[in-house]
Amino acid sequence: MTFKRILQYTLTILSSSVLMFSCDKINEPFTQKIVVDTSSIDTSNIDTTEFHQKRILLEDYTGHQCVNCPAAAIIAHNIENTFGDKVVVLAIHAGWFAKATAGGDFTADYNTVVGTEWDTYFGISNVGNPFGMVNRIKYTTSEHILSPEAWSTEVFNMLEDTVVTVDLNITNLYNIETRKLDTEIVVEYLQVPDKDLSLIVVLKESGIVSPQKNNAPSSGPTPIIYDYVHNNVLRDAINGTWGSVISGISSVGTVKKSYSYTLKDNFVAENCKVVAFIYDEDTKQIFQVAEKEVIIE
Amino acid sequence: MRRLYTLVCTFILITTGTLTAQDLLQGRVSGNFQLDAQLYQADSAIGAEDVSEAMLMNSFANINYTQGNFIAGLRFESYLNPIKGYDQRYKGTGVPFWYASWQKESFGITVGHFYEQFGSGMTLRSYEERNLGYDNAIKGARFIFRPYKGIAIKGLIGTQRFFWESGPGIVRGLDGEFAINDLLNILSTDLPRFTLGGSFVSKYEPSAKILVNSDQILILPENVAAISTRLNIHHKGFAIDGEYAHKYNDPSAINNFIYKEGRSLLLQASYSQKGFGMLLSGKVTDNMSFKSKRTERGSMLDINYLPALTRQHAYTLAAMYPYATQPNGEIALQGQVNYKISKGTLLGGKYGTDIAINFSNVTSINRDSINNETPIGKTGTLGYKTNYFDFGDELYFRDFNIEIQHKFNNEFKALVSWINMHYNIDIIEGHPGEEAVKANIFIADVTYKFSSKNALKAEVQHLATKQDEGNWMQAMAEFTFSPRWFFTLMNQYNYGNDDKDRRFHYPTVAVGYTQDSNRLSLSYGKQREGIICVGGVCRNVPASNGLSITLSSNF
Known part of the structure; x- marks a missing residue:
């Protein structure tokens, strides 16, 4: 082999590399503005059968001893x-990382059954x-567990499909004296489902202050944020871990489900919301979610 | 065996569609199998929880068929359910790895799944580490072209394994290696041998809408390339290896979505002669995490590999605080000297004495902000500025260790080792605010042969530290009755834990039986819990207690 042949081989490799391995060079600014219509529509005076907003459930699995979790909570926020x-x-x-300790800074227990x-x-x-899930999609693969950075893309993607097949409407009645909550979920089928769906109803609370470990200065003091505000904390299930199956739906229309729940002493009712979502029991995918304050101001 | 053979033959027919039955009978089938099962018992003291399945199991079998220049195979894997400490996403049974490969003159082709490495792996390394549950096999096609003596060109394209699926990114790679002496027909061994190489790797991943704040998203590159060049010079006992890799803008979850370009430089020099060897190596890494999925935070879907320039300790207490490369930036230096004190001297005795001294030091890189308004590492910016070999103030890891081995006579040999270690638990394990672990570890290991077949090996290890869980000691005795049996008794004792209620013993008893290429081992005991942090995700590896069964076989 001559130097000429070697040179030819080398140049062929290099030129094919340049063609094959194109690289997208991004110049500043590295961000762009987006506009998402966040207008909250008051459905109290309109026919709710005509307007149905698709809503997405974002679950952030977290713990007060998880050092990377405050940054994830900011992403969720x-x-x-x-x-x-x-x-x-x-x-x-x-x-x-959600375990409560017997003493020290992390005695608060936000674990639930x-x-x-x-x-x-x-x-x-x-x-x-x-890590978290968005509408519990892709449970049938290994890809349902999403890092916080992947959440927003999934939300964007899911909201691109605006078709709502089933909608939820929550009405709460709370007795301050007895701390008893009566919640009514109206499940409105806009299409006849090809199988039975299930409804889960839970309670969440925001504004709970207790220490949280942290390793990102951009999220707050390190290593512990002592006055950390925990928001959207799942507090309890109102109708069990996997909810109630709604069976026998053969036409479009509404089904009402009512549940009663007594708030525990350490729950601040003013900061609590009822969250309801309806899902496919086989794939676990959520079709619609809704939330409503326990006490309407 | 016949069924297995039929299965493999069927597979080959399906994958090739060209072989006749006669051809198949001339081939050779080989493979291996391993099953690891664990029966769990709760132990509230050490935090070992009950397992609802009672028993968990990982197993795999590789089956390969070779005939001349053709080879095909598959790997069966089963995790029912994955044993504790493994990612639950492996749950299930299937054939996640299969391939067919053939060589035709100067071309070699592989289709299906394969492993590959370019140079030291800084731009591409696909491999599996079964004990860690790691596998980033590429599924696609690869060629190797050797047009002339001394030239090897490799090209590949594919997606990477993500448990039972493939990741979303497409990896493309090309590597060329030129053995200059062979090309120029220089056959003399008196002259240095030069080998030049270069790699180009690119990944494609569709864009995404990643929020920076409430009203801005990132503009993301869909194609990200990395290039590297390398040079090896070998001359008699001397060797110098160097590789430089450069990666273009690659905002990802690991680097907090900054757009700075990445780079890594690895230099190694070694010399060896009879009874003496030395190695010096240095590595600068800056923003070099390279994954085929930009939002992946864990240890999966790595395209490249950044080796840790630290000694990989084999003894349990020495390996309690292992260093993990920090892909976002580190400067590592390592030196090692091996010396054999000659036979017949006062210190060498009848058989000589081996001494190994190793030192490694890893620090942060110095980072400056890109301007007065932008915090270092801010998402959606260039991140930071840095210079080469600009050592940062933070010490990540330091390890100085000496190991001496001496054989006294045909029956008795001994090893002693001392390790002084500085382990930045905040950075490596993600424990902010915790003081770095400064540990002194002492190991003594003696083996006494009762006969040509029977031996007793005894180990004592001690780890002294005022940080983390305090002092540990471990004692182990292993009786070997070759070629069939071994029995092991071991106990780890965390006697120096500041919390007196957590001064636990972790005893283990094990027995193993080997027959030809089959091996069965059983062990009963406790394992301590630990925390692993990779890429901003921390995972608890729970304590366990119970019976472990390992069965392995080769054919």
Whole structure:
């Protein structure tokens, strides 16, 4: 082989590389503005059968001893701000990093039976914290567990499909004296489902202050944020971990489901919301979610 | 065996569609199998929880068929359910790895799944580490072209394994290696041998809408490229290896979505002669995480590999605080000297004495803000500025260790080792605010042969530290009755834990039986819990207690 041949080979490789391995060079600015219509539509005076907004459930599996979780909570908060009523966030404290300690800074216990059972079933804290799910999509693959950075893309993608097949409307009645909550969920079928769907109703609370570990200065003091405000904390299931099956739906129309629940002493009713979502029991995919304050001002 | 053979033959027919039955009978089938099962018992003291399945199991079998220049195979895997410490996303049974490969003159082709490495792996390394549950096999096609003596060109395209699926990114790679002496027909061994190489790797991943704040999203590159060049010079006992890799803008979850370009430089020099060897190596890494999915935070879907320039310790307490490369930035230096004190001297004795001294030091890189208004590492910016070999103030890891081995006579040999370690638990394990672990570890290991077949090996290890869980000690005795049996007794004791209620013993008893290429081992005991943090995700590896069964076989 001559030098000429070697040179030919080398140049061929290099030129094919340049063609094959194009690289997208991004110049500043690296961000662009987006506008998402977050207008909250008052449905009290309109025929709700005509307007149906698709809403997405974002579950943030977290723990107060998880050092990377405050940054994830900021991502969830940004998504809430961006999409307004179109997204419902649930922060589920479960797994090793959510454990309460007997003494010290982390005695608060936000674990729940429902949260732990979901966490075990979906295998979230086994993979690590923080991770989450968006409408519990892709459970039948390994790809249902999403890192916080992947949440917003999934929300955007899911909201592109505006078709609502089933909608939910929550009405709450709360007795301050007895702390008893009566919640009524109107499930409105806009299409006849090809199988039975299930309804889960839970309670969440915001504005709970207690220490949180943190390793990102951009999220707050390190290593512990002592006055951390925990928002959207899953507090309890109102109708069980996997909810109630709604069977026998053969035509479009509404079904009403009523539940009663007595708030625990340490729950601040003013900061609590009822969250309801309807899903496919086989794929676990959520079709619609809704939330409503326990006490309407 | 016949059924297995039929299965493999059927597979080959399906994958090739060209072989006749006669051809198939001339081939050779080989493979291996391993099953790891664990029966769990709750132990509230150490935090070992009950497992509802009672028993968990991981197993795999590789089956390969070779005939001349053709080879095909598959790997069966089953996780029912994955044993504790493994990612639950492996749950299930299937054949996630299959391939067919053939060589035709100067071309070699592989289709299906394959592993590959370009140079030191800084731009591309696809591999599996079964004990860690790691596998980033590429599924696609690869060619290797050797047009002339001394020239090897590799090209590949594919997606990477993500548990039972493939990741969303497409990986393309091309690598060329030129053995200059072979090309120029220089056969003399008196002259240095030069090998030049270069790699180009690119990934494609569709854009995404990632929020920076409530009203802005990132503009993301869909194609990200990395290039590298390398040079090896070998001359008699000397060797110098160097590789430089550069990666273009690659905002990802690992680097907090900054647009700075990445780079890595690895230099190694070694010298060896009879009874003496030395190695010096240095590595600068800056923003070099390269994954085929930009939002992946865990250890999956790595395209490249950044080796840790630290000694990989084999003894349990020495390996309690292992260093993990920090892909976002580090400067690592390592030196090692191996020396054999000659036979017949006072210190060498009848058989000589081996001494190994190793030192490694890893620090942060110095980062400056890009301007007065932008915090270092801010999402959606260039991130930071840095210079080469600009050591940061933060010490990530330091390890100085000496190991001495001496054989006294045909029956008795001994090893002693001392390790002084500095382990930045905040950075490596993600424990902010915790003081770095400064540990001194002492190991003594003696083996006494009762006969040519029977031996007793005894180990004592001690780890002294005032940080983390305090002092540990471990004692182990292993009886080997070759070629069939071994028995092991071991206990780890965390006697120096500041919390007196957590001064636990972790005893283990094990027995193993080997027959030809089959091996069965059983162990009963406790394992401590731990926390692993990779890429901003922390995972608890729970404590466990119970019976472990390992069965392996080769054919």
